[in-house]
Amino acid sequence: MKLLVVNPNTTASMTAKIAAAARSVASPGTQIEAVNPSMGPVSIEGFYDEALCLPGLLAEVAAGERRGAAAIVVACFDDPGIDAARSIASVPVIGICEAAIRMASLLGHRFTIVTTQPVSLPAMDGLIHRYGMADRGRARAAGVPVLALEDPLSGAVTKVRNQIRAAIAEDRAECILLGCAGMADLARDLTEEMGLPVIDGVAAAVKLAEAVVGLGLRTSKVGGYARPASKPYTGMLAALAP
Amino acid sequence: MKLLVVNPNTTASMTAKIAAAARSVASPGTQIEAVNPSMGPVSIEGFYDEALCLPGLLAEVAAGERRGAAAIVVACFDDPGIDAARSIASVPVIGICEAAIRMASLLGHRFTIVTTQPVSLPAMDGLIHRYGMADRGRARAAGVPVLALEDPLSGAVTKVRNQIRAAIAEDRAECILLGCAGMADLARDLTEEMGLPVIDGVAAAVKLAEAVVGLGLRTSKVGGYARPASKPYTGMLAALAP
Amino acid sequence: MKLLVVNPNTTASMTAKIAAAARSVASPGTQIEAVNPSMGPVSIEGFYDEALCLPGLLAEVAAGERRGAAAIVVACFDDPGIDAARSIASVPVIGICEAAIRMASLLGHRFTIVTTQPVSLPAMDGLIHRYGMADRGRARAAGVPVLALEDPLSGAVTKVRNQIRAAIAEDRAECILLGCAGMADLARDLTEEMGLPVIDGVAAAVKLAEAVVGLGLRTSKVGGYARPASKPYTGMLAALAP
C-alpha cells in the first residue's frame, strides 16, 4: 500500500523530516511518499498561511490519488483543508491534529497540545472544539517560529520541553501532543524523558491511515464529502476545477 | 464610508444581485463596492469549492483594504476564509452566515437556515456549532443548485418556500435564514409572506459592518488575527505573500 | 428614526452618561431618547435589583413603543427583562450585554467582560452561557460599586484598567467588554490605550439597533415572543396588564 504524506508548506527540509517520521512508524508493507506543493507559504503560522496553502495542498491530494495512494495524510497540525481534501478524494484523508487527538483519547483523560506560536492558539482551540474534546484538551504555545525547529541552535526544543512540564504541573495533562509537524522527531525521546505519552501527529496519522485502509473503508460520499460537481474554475486556478 | 462586498465566486450576475441587496439596505453615507475574484469556482457548493475560492477572495480583501474600504463583507453563506481575511485585514471583516445568525439571535429563539444543496448541510452544522448556537439553530436544504437561483423558471424559489414552511411547522423556527447569497433578493417578500423574520445574510452583514465601523472598532490584532509575518510564498501564489 | 434607550435604574446622572454614549455613535438620522423609570433601584447590582427594575423598565419599553420608538435598547449589562420586553414590544429590543458579545465575536476569539462587583459574576457567567459563548468568554470583577463610576475620585477606573491588563495577560483575551453601562464613557480611550477592542455595550447596542431597523426586521411573534394574551393584573401592577 502507498501512503501519501503531504506537507502543505513548501519547505523541503521539513518534508524530509516528516518523511522520516512517517517511515519510522510505517508497517513493512507501507510505502511512504512524502511531498510538498511547489506553490504556497514556506511555513504555516496562523490563518492566512493556512488558507493559502490550500491550492497547492489540494493539487497534491488529487495527484496523489491519481498516482494510486491508498490514503493521504495532511501533515500540518492546523489540519488545513481536511474537509476539501475528503471531498475531492475517495481514499481516506487524515489530518495530524485529529490523528493525535484520537490517539490521546485512548491513552489518557486530559491532554495539552504544545504548539509553536501564540498566533496558532485560537486555531488549536477551534480544532479541539470541533473534535469534541473541549472538556479534555487545551493548547499552549512554546513561542518558537516553525522554522526554528529546523535549527538545532535555536533553543526551540528547550521551550517546547518547558511547556510540557507546565502542562503536566498546571493542566493535569495525561498526554502531550506535539502541535507542529516540525516537532515530529521529538516524540519518542520526550515520551521517555517526561514519563507520559508524547504524541507526534505525523506518526499517529500514518498508523491511523494504515488502520483505515486495513479496514477497507473509504471516505463517505453520501453527505458533505460527496465528490464536488464538475464546474468551471476560472483564472489561474482553472486547472484545479473538479 | 466605503464598504467592500466580496462575492467569492466568479459569477458576475450573482455579484450584481448581491450588490443590489447590499445597496438596498446601505445607509446614505455608505458606498457599496461589490466585486468578485477573477479566479476560482463559478459557484460555491461544498468544501472543495469553498477552499478554492480563497486565493481569489483573499486577494480581493487585501486589494479592497488598500483601496480604502472601511469594512469588508464576505458574501457566501459558508463564511469562507473569514479567519484568514481577518488576519490579513485591519478593518472589520464580516461573513454573511455569522451576520445572519447574530441578527436572528436578537429577534427569536430557534432559527432554521434554508440552504441550497444537501452537500452544504455539514458545513452549515459546523458554522452553527462554531458560532455557539447548536442548541438554537439547524439547517435544511432546498435541493436547488446555487445558479438555479439566477433562473426564474427553475422552480428554485418554490422549493425554498416549502422548506421555510417545514421549518416553521417542524423545527419551531422563530426566524429563517436564507442560506445562500443568491437568495438575497427574496428576504423582504418572504418576511411579509411567512409572518416571521426571514433574514438575508448579505443585508445583515452590510448593516453589521456599518455598525462596527460606526463604533470605531477594528479587528483585534493581539491573538489569532495578528497580521501574518512576512514570509516567502512560492509559485503562482507568490504575489499573495503577506 | 427614534431609538429609545432605557437605563433600568433610577439614577438620572447615569442616564445622562448613557445618553451621551448613545449619541456619540448614533447615525445622523437617529434620534436618541434616553429615559429611566421613576420606580425601582438606584443601581443594579445582583439578581434582586435586576428583578425589581423590571416593572419600571417594562413600563418604559411599552410607553416608548407607543411614542414611536423604532427600536429599544436596555442599558444594563445584566440584560434584565430582555425576553419580557421582546414579548411586549414589536420593535426590536436589544440588551447591551448581548450587543457587546455579538460585536466581540466579529473582532476576536476570546473576550473578557470586566464588570463592577463580584456579586454580578454569576449573572455574567449565565449570560455568556446563554449566548452560546462559554468556550470563548469569561468575566472578571473590578470590585467597584456601580455608582463609584460616577465619581472621578473613587479610583474605580484604575481598578477597571487593572482587570483589563490581567485579562490580556491571563485570559488570552482578544477583546474586552465593559460590563456596566456606567463605563460607557471609557471605551474609546481604553481601546487606544490597551491596543485591542474595548467595547461599550451601550454604543454597541445603539449601532445594532440601527442595523436591525435598517433591515426592516422586527421581533418574531410566532413563538416565545408572541404578544402576551390580554389578562387581568391585580394590585398596584394592574396598569401594566398586557
Place this chain on the structure above:
Amino acid sequence: MKLLVVNPNTTASMTAKIAAAARSVASPGTQIEAVNPSMGPVSIEGFYDEALCLPGLLAEVAAGERRGAAAIVVACFDDPGIDAARSIASVPVIGICEAAIRMASLLGHRFTIVTTQPVSLPAMDGLIHRYGMADRGRARAAGVPVLALEDPLSGAVTKVRNQIRAAIAEDRAECILLGCAGMADLARDLTEEMGLPVIDGVAAAVKLAEAVVGLGLRTSKVGGYARPASKPYTGMLAALAP
C-alpha cells in the same frame, strides 16, 4: 418546620390546588403555608407575565422568611425570580421546574416536560439548558391555557395525556414532568396510568425543601446570592428596597 409555598400568580383557586398538592406529600412535621401575591398577573404564560409576577412574588418571599419559613417553594414551572429570591432570603429557595428535573435525573435518562402553551416552550428550553440537561430533556406543549386546568370540562387533561403518550413514543422519555403548577393534582394517577414516573414539580419541591432543611443547609451567601446591599428604591416599589 414551616414551609412557604408561593404561587406567583394571583389566582386563589390555583393556590388552593397547589396547597393541597404540597400537603399531600409533606412530612408530618412540615406545616405548609401557601400564599399568592395580591399584585400581578392572574396566570403566568410567557415571559411578560413571568417578569411582572416578580414584585409580588419577592414580597411574599421576604415576608415569608420574616414569618419564620424554613424554606420557600416558588410554585410556577418557569422558575420565576429564583435567583432574586435566593439573594433576598437566607433560607433555601426551590423552584418547581428545577425540583422536578432533579428528581427525574434520579429515576431515568431522558425526560419530557409537558407544559401548557407553546409560548412557554422557549422558556422551558432555556431552563433545561440552564440546569445542564439539554442532552436529556425536551419540552412539549399541550396547547391548553393555564386556567383551563381549573375547569374539568375544558378537555385540558386529555390534551396533556396525549402529549405524554407522544413523548413516550417519539422522545424515548423515561420520565414525564408536568410543566405547570396547575397540573399538580394529576401526577399520581398519570404515573399509574402511563407506567412511568410522572412528576409534579410542586410535590417534588416540597420534598426537596424538606431535604435541604433537614441537612441544615442554607443558601450560599459568598457569591451571586450575597444579600443585596441596602440602597434606595424609588416610586411604588420603594417598600421592596433591600
Place this chain on the structure above:
Amino acid sequence: MKLLVVNPNTTASMTAKIAAAARSVASPGTQIEAVNPSMGPVSIEGFYDEALCLPGLLAEVAAGERRGAAAIVVACFDDPGIDAARSIASVPVIGICEAAIRMASLLGHRFTIVTTQPVSLPAMDGLIHRYGMADRGRARAAGVPVLALEDPLSGAVTKVRNQIRAAIAEDRAECILLGCAGMADLARDLTEEMGLPVIDGVAAAVKLAEAVVGLGLRTSKVGGYARPASKPYTGMLAALAP
C-alpha cells in the same frame, strides 16, 4: 420506611461512620440500615477498585430490596454501579455524588468537589460532566488516602481544609462538596467554619431518598433501567444472575 445505605468497600469502620452520618439526618420515620459487602476492595481509589466493588455492591442492593428497603443509597463518591443498581432494583437508587451535586445546584452557582486522591480526579470530572454541571463545578484532590480519614492523627482533615480555602479563593466556589464518604462527619463543622455550604453526599443522599420515596416515585422501567432479562451467569458470579 427502611433505607438501605451500602458502603461499597469492605471496611466496617467506614460503614459505621457512614451509618452515623446517615442517622444524624434521617427523619423520625426512617430506619437506616447500613451495610458493606463481604467481598471486594477495602477502599475505593480509582477506576479499578470501583469496578471490583460492583458484585458485592449489587448483591447488597438486590438483597436490600428483597428485605424491604424503600430506597437505596450507594455511599461512595464515585457513584459506582448506579446504572446497574437502578436496573436491578425497582426502588429508587441514589449515589452520593449526584445527591451532593443536586443539593449544591439549589444553594449556589459554582461548586468544588474536594476529593481524596489525585487518581480520582478524572472520575470526578466524568461525573460532573455526566450530571450536566461541567460549566459550574470542578474537582480538587487533598492528597490523602481514603483510610487516612479514619485516623485522626493523619493530618488528612487539615489538607481537606486547605483545599476548601483554595476553592473559595481560586475557583469562585459557592458550595463545597466533600468528595468521599469517609468525610461524612466533617460537613457540619466545616459549613460553620468556612461560611458557605459544605455538603456531605451521604447525608444529601439520605434526604433525597426520603424525598423520592415520599413522592411515591420509583425508578423508571421503560428504558435503560428496565429490569434485566433473566439469563444464565456462569462461574462464581452465577448466583448474581438476574
Place this chain on the structure above:
Amino acid sequence: MKLLVVNPNTTASMTAKIAAAARSVASPGTQIEAVNPSMGPVSIEGFYDEALCLPGLLAEVAAGERRGAAAIVVACFDDPGIDAARSIASVPVIGICEAAIRMASLLGHRFTIVTTQPVSLPAMDGLIHRYGMADRGRARAAGVPVLALEDPLSGAVTKVRNQIRAAIAEDRAECILLGCAGMADLARDLTEEMGLPVIDGVAAAVKLAEAVVGLGLRTSKVGGYARPASKPYTGMLAALAP
C-alpha cells in the same frame, strides 16, 4: 505482536465470531488471541450485565498482559470496564465503541449506531456524549436480542438493515456503526450494499490497537489511569486484588 481480544460475555460461539472478525483485518505480524471469561453473563444487554461482566473481563485483561499481549481490545459495544482495564494494564486498551466512533470521525460527519436492544440506547447515548460526539452521532435499536445474531433464521439481520436505511434517510447519517460485537461479520457486505462506510467495532479496534502499538505508546500512568495501589480485596474477589 500479540493482541488480546476479550469478549466480555461467556458465549464461546460469539468469541469465535469476534476472533474471525479480528483475524480478517489483522496485519501479517499480528497474532490474535480471543478469549472470554469463564464467569459472568452469557450476553451483555443493559447496565446490569455490563457491571457483572467486569470481574471476568478484568481478570482476562490482567492475565493477557502477563502472557505478553501488546494491546488489549474489549469486544463489547458498551465499552465495559475500559477505565478499569486501562488502570490495571500498562499496554493500550481499546473499546470497540470508541474505536468505531474514532474511525467514523475520519470518514464522515454524522453517524448512527445501530445496536441490538432498546435497553442499550441510554448506554449508547452516554458513550456518544462521553466521547464528545453528541452533536454528530445518535443511536437506534434494531430490536433484536444479542444471541439472535448467532441464529441465521432469526431475521435479526433484516432488522439491522432496516435501521441502517432509516438512519440514512432520517438522521443524515454518513457512516453507520454496528453496535454489537455480534454483528462483526456483517460490516463488509453492508458497506457494499448500503454505499457508505458500515463500521464494525471489533475490526476497528484491532487496527487501532496495531496503530497505537506501532507508535510505541502505552497508557498514561500519570493521572486517572495510574496503576491501582496494592490493597486487600476480600471474599471471592480476593484473587483480583491489584
